[in-house]
Every structure is written in structure tokens, then in C-alpha cells.
Amino acid sequence: MAVQPEGTPCWADAMFSDVEGAKSFYGDVLGWTFGEASSEYGNYTQAYADGKAVAAVVPPMPGQEEGPSQWCLYLASPDAAATAGKIRENGGEVLMEPMAVGDFGTMCLGRDPSGAVFGVWQAGQHEGFEAVGEPGAYAWAEVFTREPARTDAFLTAVFPYRAKQTQDDAIDFRIFDVGENTVLGRMKMTDDFPPEVPSYVNVYFSVPDCDDAVAKATKLGGILRFGPMDSPFGRFAALSDPQGANFSVIDMTTTQGEMPELTEV
Template sequence: MAAQPEGTPVWADAMFTDLEGAKSFYGEVLGWTFGESSTEHGNYTQAFRDGKAVAAIVPPPPGHGEARSTWVLYLASPDVRATAERIRAAGGTLLLEPMQVGAFGSMAVATDPGGVLFGVWQGGEHTGFELRDVPGSYGWAEVFTRDPDAANTFFPQVFSYGVRKLVDEKVEYRLFTVGGREVLGSMAMTPEVPAQVPSFISIYFIVENCDAAVERVAKAGGQLVFGPMTSPFGRFASFVDPQGAAFSLIDPGAAEGEPPSTVEVS
């Protein structure tokens, strides 16, 4: 698979103290199976749907104890070191400096000025998602932040995104584009979000029936946070899993209504 254009979401992983528990939960909710843990890379374990790589899970490094479970979205880069320099110049913070991951590729992990966590991936043998936009795989993501002005300046500066804005008085929502294609959303956290919830990138995995998926999440020990709600983009709901990692599920086939129009911002 050819390398994805810069700024395109290409991979997602999460750190879990209870790796077996995460396997059980996401296996139940999304139908994932799991490969062998790579001891060479900290027991990094890939998740598969229909034999195709869709995400990964990994335990905390030794000495990190009860690390907070969080899904991390990785954005494509042709040169992870150059991207890291742009992150610094735009006011972001490098949590993990650029590093080589064997023959698989190179990575970095950072936050924007508002604390939004994200990864950068320069593919080698591992170019990213082998399956997406179908049930059980990645479908969409959006920056969910308490500082939207910072995010809406930072991400286009680092990844040269085009920016479009939804024409909707009820929500301030930006769309970041690559080559005219919408790849990532950005919106402000509402006052209803508890103060202890940090800014983050909300990852949406696709399901065939959102309401049935809500039941699977509850049965598997997850907690419903929002929804289910039907939108012009699909029926969706947001959750935290049993270890505290936030994620969302969406059924694009259940969309209702016309999507709002957009206008070019930059």
C-alpha cells in the first residue's frame, strides 16, 4: 500500500493495563481478533477484522503503573522529524521524540497547545490501516477540545490542511481537508463535559447497527456517555470502555437528513 498523503489518519492504538480485558471487550463490541504480542516492541498487539489490521493495543511500559487508557490517532507524515519540528514551532509539545520502530516505520507522539494528544506515523513496512470505512474498522475522528482556536490554528499549520466550516448556527465545527478530501473534524467541548475530561481526539469505529452495538458495549462492561443519536452522517454514540478509554461508534447507513453545507475558511 502506498504511503498516505500527509495529515491523513492512518492508524490508531491504545494503552491498556489489562490487555486481555481489552481484547475481550473490543472482540465483543467490534468483532476484533488479535495477533501475537510483539515482545520486541513492548508486547504491541495488532487487532484484526476479517484478517485485516484495524488497530492495536499495548500494555504500559515498565514503571508506568496504572497509565491512563487513551486511544491515539496517528497522522501520516513523509518525514516524522520535519513534522516534529513544525509541531514545536506551532506551540505543540513532543511527548515522544521521533523514533524508529524497526522496519515498520517511524513515529512521534505529541499534544497541541490545548493538550490534544495525537501521533505521527511515517510508514515503512507498516503503512497503516489495512481496512477502514467498513464495520469493525476506523471510520472518522474529530478533535474534541476546550481550546478550539488553538487546535484550528495548530493542526493546519503542522499538516498544511485546508479548512472548511459547517454552515450551522447550532455548532462550531471545522473540517480539515487533504487534497480537497475531508479527513478530520474539530469542535469545542460543550459545558456539559465534566471538567476532569481532557481535550482529546474522538475516534469513531463503524458498526452495522448502532443500537445493537450500544447493547454489546453495556454487556461487555462499557459505559454510554452520549447517544445514540441520528445525524446526517449516521447514527452514533460515544462511550468509555471498562478501562476508561473514550471512543465512539457510528452506523453511516442509518444517516437521516441533509448534511449541512460548508464554506472554505482557508
């Protein structure tokens, strides 16, 4: 796949204290295979679905062993340094300054004003996902936030997004477009979320059968958080893996119901 337009999700990785355990879990649940660990880059290990790079797992760097595992979604940028500047100017925080990763590209880590952590990726030789929406590959992502107004203002200031809001009193949901493509969602966290759970980015991976993926995940020590549930976008479920990283699975071939009505904001 080519370099993605600015603001488009382009890569996902996660840090695990037990990398072999993570490889075994996601290998079974999502059908991933794994490349060789790159010792030059902290044993960064790419995951593949049907031979295409779709994500990566990595052990903690020295001193980072205590943090919980979590998936990090990277948004494409033509200039990571400029994006880092926008993050700061609009009430966010730069957690990791832009850093060249060999010839692969330049990465940066940021946090939005509500506390959701995300990555920025300026592509070099590594352009990001080699597949999207295929079984085992990245499918979609949503920012779950307790402060939707702050998150919405931040995202549209940092990235060239056009926003649309659902006309539904039951949920506060917004989507962001880049050009003609819808690339990201934003969901207001309800009281169903324990107060200690911070704002976060929820990454969805595509599966051929949602219920089958949930059964595999829970058998291997994963925890079902929500679903499986039918929607106009697909049948999906939210899970936590055995090391605590949240993720969702979605079967986009099984859809039900009408698409929500959206209004540009």
C-alpha cells in the same frame, strides 16, 4: 492500503493495563481478532477486522501503569522529524521524539496547544490501516477541544489542511481536507463536558448496527456517554470502555438529515 497523504489518519492504538480484558471487550463489540503479541515491541498486539489490520493494543511500559487508557490516533507524515519540528514551532509539545520502530516505520507523539494528544506515523513496511470504513475498522475522528482557535491554527500550520466551518450557531464544528478528501473534524467542547476532561481526539469505529454495538458494550461494562443519535453521516454513539478509554461507534449505512452547510475559512 497505500501510504496515506500527509495529515491523513493512518493508525490507532491504545495502552491498557488489562490487555486481555481489552481484547475480550473489543472482540465482542467490534468483532476484532488479534495477532500474536510482539515481545520485541513491548507486547504490541495488532487487531484485525475480517483479516485486515485495523488497530493495536499494548500493555503499559514500565512506569506508565498509572495513566488512564486512551486511544491514540496517528496522522501520516513523510518525515516525522520535520513534523515534530512544526509541532514545536506552532505551540505544541513533542511528548515522544521520533523513534524508528524496526522496519515498520517511525513514530512520534505530540500534543496540540489545547492539550489533545496525537501520534505521527512515517510509514515504512507498516503503512497503517488495511481497511477503513468497513465493519470493525476506523471510520472517522474528531479533535474535541476547549480552545478551538488555537487548535485550528495549530493543525493547519503543522499539516497541509484546508479548513471548512459549519454555518450553525448551535455547534462550533470544523472539518479538515487533504486534497479532495475530508480527513478530520474539530468540535468545540461544550459545558456538557466535565471540567476535568482534557481536550482529546475521539476515534470512531464502523459498526453494522450502532444500537447493537452499544448494547454489547454496556453489557460488558462500557459506559454510554452520548447517543445513539442519527446524523447525516450515520447513526453514532459515544462510549467509554471498561478501562476508561473513550471511543465512538458509527453505522454509516443509516443516515438521516441534510449535510451541514460548510464555508472555507
